[in-house]
Amino acid sequence: MMEYDKLYSSCTKGWKEFQLASGHSSTTVIFFEEPKILAKVEAKGKVAFLNEAGQVLAEADVSAQTGGREVYETLRCCAEDGTLQLQFPVVEWIDNYPHCDGEHDRWDSRVLGYHTVTFDLRTCAVTVLERA
Numbered sequence: 001m002m003e004y005d006k007l008y009s010s011c012t013k014g015w016k017e018f019q020l021a022s023g024h025s026s027t028t029v030i031f032f033e034e035p036k037i038l039a040k041v042e043a044k045g046k047v048a049f050l051n052e053a054g055q056v057l058a059e060a061d062v063s064a065q066t067g068g069r070e071v072y073e074t075l076r077c078c079a080e081d082g083t084l085q086l087q088f089p090v091v092e093w094i095d096n097y098p099h100c101d102g103e104h105d106r107w108d109s110r111v112l113g114y115h116t117v118t119f120d121l122r123t124c125a126v127t128v129l130e131r132a
Helices: none
Strands: 006-008 016-019 027-032 037-042 046-050 056-061 074-080 083-095 107-120 126-129
Touching: 027 074, 037 083, 056 107, 056 126
Parallel strands: 006 027
Antiparallel strands: 016 074, 027 037, 037 046, 046 056, 074 083, 083 107, 107 126
8 A cells, every 4th residue: 555645636738736745744646647657756856656556667856955844845747748747846935034024924935947857658767857
């Protein structure tokens, strides 16, 4: 039985954004319906692609997020052209102190780009393109 903290049972064509489980336990599973592939994603940047039987087809690691809680909180996914693509946002944290009313509005974030993991459905090869 696969262990996870959050499961999304649908990812089809076009980009879709998911909230990652990023607490004490931090595993999220996304099911890509058409190719019947699961992506098991850890908030620290580890990814495993599995078939429906739970067998690992490929794995990849993305550089850890810096700043904030040092985990990825969201992920963008897409299934197109014989590939599955996962994009981890590279975030810049902005400290609003002393121009804030308290901790609730002290921090803002801005997405600078994405680390992209691509899984080729034909060859089961994984490539990681990290934002420079």
